[in-house]
Structure formats: structure tokens, C-alpha cells
Amino acid sequence: MRHSPTLKKIAERLSVSISTVSRALKNHPDISPETGRKVKELAELLEYDPNPYAVNLRTHSSKEFAVVVPSLSNFFYHSFISSIEEEARNYGYSVIIYRSSNDPKIEQEILKSCRHKRVSGIFIAITSETNDIESFLKMDVHGIPVIFFDKVPQYESCNKICVGDEHAAFLAAKEIIKKDIPNVLGIFGDRNMSITKARLEKFKAVLQQDGQSINLKTVHARSSAEAEQITLSLLPEWIGKKFAVFCMSDEILAGSMKAIQRKGLSAPVDLGVIAISDGMIPLLFYPEITYAETSGSKLGTLAFKRMMRCIAGSSFAQTIIDESKLVAGGSI
Amino acid sequence: MRHSPTLKKIAERLSVSISTVSRALKNHPDISPETGRKVKELAELLEYDPNPYAVNLRTHSSKEFAVVVPSLSNFFYHSFISSIEEEARNYGYSVIIYRSSNDPKIEQEILKSCRHKRVSGIFIAITSETNDIESFLKMDVHGIPVIFFDKVPQYESCNKICVGDEHAAFLAAKEIIKKDIPNVLGIFGDRNMSITKARLEKFKAVLQQDGQSINLKTVHARSSAEAEQITLSLLPEWIGKKFAVFCMSDEILAGSMKAIQRKGLSAPVDLGVIAISDGMIPLLFYPEITYAETSGSKLGTLAFKRMMRCIAGSSFAQTIIDESKLVAGGSI
DNA sequence: AATGTTTCCGCAAACGTTTGCGGACAGAAG
DNA sequence: CTTCTGTCCGCAAACGTTTGCGGAAACATT
Incomplete structure (x- = not known):
């Protein structure tokens, strides 16, 4: 059961303070190029990676999105998730996938878990039996934007991305x-x-x-x-x-x-x-x-863009509808 | 952006110490029935839920499993994940699903993320191009059991659950x-x-x-x-x-x-x-x-059992092979 | 009355980070 | 030589828990 390297260890080995290491790692202007280099070198060597729990505890932000779907055995959701993941990766976010099994109770539990984890945002295709839209809207109070996709609630004032x-x-x-x-x-x-x-x-x-x-x-x-x-x-x-x-x-x-x-x-x-x-x-x-x-991947990129807007502070709700395209097989 | 209730807040409202609240909530024998009742009542009322980040930071244990698969659009993985989730729920664990897109690089990143998150265990179907088995074995050093399923490495001394x-x-x-x-x-x-x-x-x-x-x-x-x-x-x-x-x-x-x-x-x-x-x-x-x-759900329950054994301390590796059954359509 | 035993609770440190603030030192300006 | 402006860095608090330890009070034993 080995231990991961921490800021403290790096600081000790370099005889500097923890704060210096922390700042050096994020290129804070207060740090001299010389020190910055040394810190980053050692961090690289030791394969340092910040402890996400500590970071979150401190900053209240987890760089991760949640995607919640009723089922995984669905090509549409699959391609949606793929595109969300790809975009997220570019922005340094990771995404975790939840499956509600089309059960509103499980959906609620997932929502709670997302709240506790303080995910940065939620993409969700709601259950066909979901009628308590209330709890979703409450997420906003906690500062967690929710983007509905595919299966969306009737309620108007929320962010929805639907297939056309x-x-x-x-x-x-x-x-x-x-x-x-x-x-x-x-x-x-x-x-x-x-x-x-x-x-x-x-x-x-x-x-x-x-x-x-x-x-x-x-x-x-x-x-x-x-x-x-x-x-x-x-x-x-x-x-x-x-x-x-x-x-x-x-x-x-x-x-x-x-x-x-x-x-x-x-x-x-x-x-x-x-x-x-x-x-x-x-x-x-x-x-x-x-x-x-009905392209899941296109819907995904649209949803992601909307999410980034929300995170940047845009609070006004919007419904986006994606157009479809005809793919000719030979069946007609 | 409201604030979640914390131990501290409960403690203040009840004029007791934080430690008392913490212990009361987990029925520690040191706490009198009277105090215990009061604390639990208020916690219920306030909808208190421990901050998982703080807990993890302190205890180094997250009650969650990771399932890593190359792809989600696969009925087999789907049923495997379903059964893992069901079992996990019973034991108070949650499961997060990762998708490697059959890319060893992404797989490595996921592994790293699992390590940092200190997941309690990993179920993984490796990429078809995965040849660096090393990093998986290193997880054990960190105290994270790894159960391979379906697509498993050649390497002998690890836990594998395969279809027959x-x-x-x-x-x-x-x-x-x-x-x-x-x-x-x-x-x-x-x-x-x-x-x-x-x-x-x-x-x-x-x-x-x-x-x-x-x-x-x-x-x-x-x-x-x-x-x-x-x-x-x-x-x-x-x-x-x-x-x-x-x-x-x-x-x-x-x-x-x-x-x-x-x-x-x-x-x-x-x-x-x-x-x-x-x-x-x-x-x-x-x-x-x-x-x-080749039944995913059966494999899932087998894998889960093995996981619980590992967590309980069984360190010896084992390969379990699930038998198949013939389902007659009318095509032959 | 002095001592031992329980019962119940609080103190404080620790987990690994981030960040406001202030301080030491150097060089520049007067 | 003083004062001023940077530049670079460290101190310490905070995030919300858990837990070993010790202590006060109450009660029981000599």
C-alpha cells in the first residue's frame, strides 16, 4: 500500500514551502522561473498528481461531468456519451456515466450522489416515469447546471437539447x-x-x-x-x-x-x-x-457547448433542437 | 449556491462538539442514547449527508467501484454492468462506469484517475491492444484490487473471470x-x-x-x-x-x-x-x-463475489470460468 | 475520605490542497 | 543613507471529516 507523492513531499525534498510548490505547479507569477523549473521537474519525476479529494474539499469544484441515462444498450446514448467525453477531455474534465435503469428512485439517488460529489454539471436523459422535475431544478441552487437531452421534461424553463x-x-x-x-x-x-x-x-x-x-x-x-x-x-x-x-x-x-x-x-x-x-x-x-x-454525437457537441456556457455564467434557459438527416440504405 | 449541512452546524445548534456528532451518527458506544437521539433527529431534519471528499481525505476509502470497458454499445458489457451495479447497491457501494474506447492510452488515464480517486476496486475488460499489464498489477500496491473480466491478460497471477x-x-x-x-x-x-x-x-x-x-x-x-x-x-x-x-x-x-x-x-x-x-x-x-x-450478468455476479473476497483480504489470484448455455432459435 | 471504575464527551491533530497576507531581500530613486 | 518598488517566497487558516487520547463527573469500592 504505497503512498502517492504530495505537495509536502516535493516541498521537503526541495527545501521550499508547500505553497511554493503549489504555486509553481500552476505557473503562478510569484514564482521565479528557476524554482518553477525545479519543482516541475521533480513533480514529473515523482509522477505527482493532485489529490482530487483535497482539491475539491478546498475549492468545491470537481472537474467532472455526470451523464445520466436510462439505459446503456442504446446506440444513440452511446454516441452521445462518446462525443461528450471527447469534448470534456479537451477541457480537462472527466465524465462519469450513471445508469438510472429507467427507475425514478435510482435516478434520485444518482442525483444526490452528484450533489455530494459536487460534479461540475449534469447531462441527463430522464426516466420515462420521471415527474418530479423539482429536484432537478434544485441542482441549480447548488450551482450545478443541468442539461436535459433526448428525454426531456415538459417544463419550459430549463436547458434542453432534443433531436428534431x-x-x-x-x-x-x-x-x-x-x-x-x-x-x-x-x-x-x-x-x-x-x-x-x-x-x-x-x-x-x-x-x-x-x-x-x-x-x-x-x-x-x-x-x-x-x-x-x-x-x-x-x-x-x-x-x-x-x-x-x-x-x-x-x-x-x-x-x-x-x-x-x-x-x-x-x-x-x-x-x-x-x-x-x-x-x-x-x-x-x-x-x-x-x-x-437522430445523431447522438451531434446532440452531444451541442449539449456540451451549452454546458460550457452555463458554467461560464449564462443562466438563461434554452431549448435547442437538432436537425436530422436522411441516410439512404436500399430498403425503399 | 446554498450550503450543505455539516457536522459543525449540527454541533453548534446542539451545543455539543463536532466529534460527538460524528460519533453519534455512527452509533459509537461512547455516546449516550439521549444525545444520540437528538443528533440523529436533527441530522435527519437537515438532510445531512457526509461530504464524501472530506471522508475520503481522512479515511482513504471511497465506497465506489469502477467498471472499465472498451465500449458501451455491447449487450454483454451492458448486462455485466447491470449485475455489478445491483450487487454493489446492496453493499452500499456505488459504481462508476468508464469507457476506454479500446484505446490503451485512455485506459491508462482512467487507471490513473481510479488510483487518485482511491476507488475500492476495479472491474476491467482490457483493450485489445493492451500489453502493458504492469500498471494494472501496480494497483495492488496501492491496495486497489483489480478483477479482469471478459478480455483478460495472458498473465497468470491475477484475478480473471472469463466466459467459457x-x-x-x-x-x-x-x-x-x-x-x-x-x-x-x-x-x-x-x-x-x-x-x-x-x-x-x-x-x-x-x-x-x-x-x-x-x-x-x-x-x-x-x-x-x-x-x-x-x-x-x-x-x-x-x-x-x-x-x-x-x-x-x-x-x-x-x-x-x-x-x-x-x-x-x-x-x-x-x-x-x-x-x-x-x-x-x-x-x-x-x-x-x-x-x-456468453452471459454477462452471470459473469457479473461471479466477478462481484470475487471482488468482495479480495476486499476482505484474500490475496491469492484465481481464474474463474463461466460455463455457457445453448439458446435455440430456429436457424439450424 | 481516599481511591478505583464507568460513562460520556471534547481537544486537537491529521488527511492534501489553495490562497490572502505579509515579510525578506534586492535594486532603484531620492 | 533612507525610502520606495518590485520580486520571490513562507505562514497559517480553511475545507469537513475521523479518531486517539485525556478529562470531568458520577458512582462504586475500600
Whole structure:
């Protein structure tokens, strides 16, 4: 159980005071170049690194961000986290990742832990059952900025970074119109989710406005399995017609694709397939599925910029919405 | 920027000393029941929580574990982390997740950060390019136990928890023999990875021993895309024969399935498909792919148990290998 | 009454940093 | 020779805990 080098040890070996060492290490103007050099050399040699606990105790600032997500098995969050990490590294911050398991109670515990640790900031995708927005707002009182992303609360006066649900739905609908497909089966998620509403409404609106003659049927599924069942039961009535299936999310897409394979159909000849996706699942099939991308990494850089603003003192809340882009596979 | 309650504040309001409060809060026998009650009541009221930085500075112990993985977009790691978290919670530990991005340099930085934070223990799946095992062993000097899992170093004298590569390969091979399939295309990963060697050798051995008449061809792919290419180029010569494709991992499976779909083939009629997998990808297809499961959650509980032993003082290194189980889809 | 034993509590040091303040010394200006 | 302005550095307090030690009071024993 060896001991890490401390300011004290360096000071003793150099016969200077602790404060001198401390200052030398951060290039304080009070320190002569000569002393500065010597200190930094020894520190390098000894592999000195400040004890973060002591620093925090003293300064009340931990150079670390927390990212809180409901689940890790999600390509979108993964790419979001990646970009946050990369940016953070450049600014000398580290990031720790928390997983709420979509449980508001665990989410609260994590929040408490963040408070005690005095993290410099929190990026959070809230639980689908989170309704106590109160505790998040309280973080501000403690001087900890909170940036919501992806799954954000309804409450207006907070910082939110969201994917452009409307825009993604718009792109998908436009693509369908462009391909001149007369019949569309739209499979959406849980009716209660705001994300579902946004995507559904826009999708419907575009199709009705720009493609008047298009026949659209929409259904809702709350899970991958349910999406599979629904698709399976609906598919027979469409076979033979020229039609496309639109899947609102990766989860839905996974289920629907299973049904489509099961029926022995294959895109783009028997039907068209198009989705809104984070970009992982569509690549697993041949042809790859055409999708409107909700980019986690782009959202990440946007969120990070906003965070840095908050830390710099900008207190006014803002909602940023990221645009989507269409990635053409060969499925439609 | 409000202030958290401290021992001092409680002490002042109760006109006792700080030490009395500290001891009362942890039921020290020196404290009278009367005083203890009062202190605990006020602490509850004020929502007191010890400042973890001060505690650590004093005691040199943080009740938190670190889990380090190359990537988060991996169902196996995901389930591993879940089970570690669940166990940890029961013991009053929290866990922080680090992501090395499969970069040994970042891995080193993470390790350093863990050292400074004096985490109570580290669970790590090393980078595929990690060869400097030295720094991991040094953690022991600092009193931080390290448990390797999944991707483990060759070095013997350390704690390793691995999936049963041999056993999984064995199960897959046995299944092929049982189904009486005469021709097998085995697609494996990078030749240099120990995991590849273990799976390849066992797979080959079982097939040769128990299924003498089986014709086995093995190839190697270093990525999903490469697996797709190889499969694509090889498939024509097998069509018509009764054969099966064995994929060593999820990554390979993803690539191969794309090629198979591209050729318009479908399991189990045109060919058989079987894999070693963490259980996510196989469920995306219809029929679901039959696979030998490498269970992250089981590995997690095993790793955690080992960790608790280490913390309790057991210093002797041990390698634990988890057995696999066959999950039948309908692909073979 | 003197001594021993409990019970309960406070003092103070320590963990490793940061930082305001003041002091020693040098050279410059008068 | 005094005074002044820098330059460079050290003292000491503070952050919030934990814990060994010692001490006061109360009570029990000779």
C-alpha cells in the first residue's frame, strides 16, 4: 500500500514551502522561473498528481461531468456519451456515466450522489416515469447546471437539447412521397410518449399535404415484440400492393423486420422499409434500411457547448433542437 | 449556491462538539442514547449527508467501484454492468462506469484517475491492444484490487473471470453434429486474439473428434464488414449443399447475416446458422439465430463475489470460468 | 475520605490542497 | 543613507471529516 507523492513531499525534498510548490505547479507569477523549473521537474519525476479529494474539499469544484441515462444498450446514448467525453477531455474534465435503469428512485439517488460529489454539471436523459422535475431544478441552487437531452421534461424553463422529431418525420415522409409509394403502414410507439406524438403528427401532416393520394394506416406498439405481432397480423392485407412500412424507432424497426422476414418478404421489391433510427440496427440488414438519423454525437457537441456556457455564467434557459438527416440504405 | 449541512452546524445548534456528532451518527458506544437521539433527529431534519471528499481525505476509502470497458454499445458489457451495479447497491457501494474506447492510452488515464480517486476496486475488460499489464498489477500496491473480466491478460497471477470460450465452442459444435450437418463454414475473429484461438481450437477439435465425416472450412475476419465480404465470396460454392455457418461472435454474425440475406438465402432451409453471442443480435432475425450464450450478468455476479473476497483480504489470484448455455432459435 | 471504575464527551491533530497576507531581500530613486 | 518598488517566497487558516487520547463527573469500592 504505497503512498502517492504530495505537495509536502516535493516541498521537503526541495527545501521550499508547500505553497511554493503549489504555486509553481500552476505557473503562478510569484514564482521565479528557476524554482518553477525545479519543482516541475521533480513533480514529473515523482509522477505527482493532485489529490482530487483535497482539491475539491478546498475549492468545491470537481472537474467532472455526470451523464445520466436510462439505459446503456442504446446506440444513440452511446454516441452521445462518446462525443461528450471527447469534448470534456479537451477541457480537462472527466465524465462519469450513471445508469438510472429507467427507475425514478435510482435516478434520485444518482442525483444526490452528484450533489455530494459536487460534479461540475449534469447531462441527463430522464426516466420515462420521471415527474418530479423539482429536484432537478434544485441542482441549480447548488450551482450545478443541468442539461436535459433526448428525454426531456415538459417544463419550459430549463436547458434542453432534443433531436428534431418533426424534422426526422418530415424527411421520412418526404422520401416516401418521392418514391411515389401509394400505401403506407406507419408503426409508432406508445401513444403517451411526447416523442410519439411529435413524430406521428408531423408524419401524418406531410403525407396528407404533399401526397394527397397516399393511403396511410397508423398503429401503435409498446415494445419490439408487440411491433412484430402487429406487423405480422397486418402484413397479409398489404401483400401484392405497392407499399412501405415506416418505423418510428429502432425498437419498432427490430420487431417489424422480424415479421417481414418471417413472411419471406424482402425490401425493396416486396415492400419499402424506412425508419427513424440512431443508425445501428439499419446496418444489420441487407439491403440496409433507409432511415432519418437522430445523431447522438451531434446532440452531444451541442449539449456540451451549452454546458460550457452555463458554467461560464449564462443562466438563461434554452431549448435547442437538432436537425436530422436522411441516410439512404436500399430498403425503399 | 446554498450550503450543505455539516457536522459543525449540527454541533453548534446542539451545543455539543463536532466529534460527538460524528460519533453519534455512527452509533459509537461512547455516546449516550439521549444525545444520540437528538443528533440523529436533527441530522435527519437537515438532510445531512457526509461530504464524501472530506471522508475520503481522512479515511482513504471511497465506497465506489469502477467498471472499465472498451465500449458501451455491447449487450454483454451492458448486462455485466447491470449485475455489478445491483450487487454493489446492496453493499452500499456505488459504481462508476468508464469507457476506454479500446484505446490503451485512455485506459491508462482512467487507471490513473481510479488510483487518485482511491476507488475500492476495479472491474476491467482490457483493450485489445493492451500489453502493458504492469500498471494494472501496480494497483495492488496501492491496495486497489483489480478483477479482469471478459478480455483478460495472458498473465497468470491475477484475478480473471472469463466466459467459457471452450465450452461455448463445444456447445455450438455439438449442436452442429446433432443436426447432422456435413459441411461447416466457421468464421472467426482476428487470429491474434486469445479468444479466437480458444474458440477455434475447441470448435475444430470437437468437430474432428465427434463428427469425423464433417468437412470444416475456417476463415478469419477482423470486422463486421470483412465478415460480410468473406461470407459473400464464399457462399456460392456452398449453395446447394447441406451446410451451416458458425459465427464466433456477434460482430461476425452481423456481417455474415448481411451476406446471407444479400444472397437471398434463409435459415434453416438453405443453410444453418449458429453463433456464439451475448444474446442481442440473434433476436433481430427471423428465425432467431441459435447461439451459445456468453452471459454477462452471470459473469457479473461471479466477478462481484470475487471482488468482495479480495476486499476482505484474500490475496491469492484465481481464474474463474463461466460455463455457457445453448439458446435455440430456429436457424439450424 | 481516599481511591478505583464507568460513562460520556471534547481537544486537537491529521488527511492534501489553495490562497490572502505579509515579510525578506534586492535594486532603484531620492 | 533612507525610502520606495518590485520580486520571490513562507505562514497559517480553511475545507469537513475521523479518531486517539485525556478529562470531568458520577458512582462504586475500600
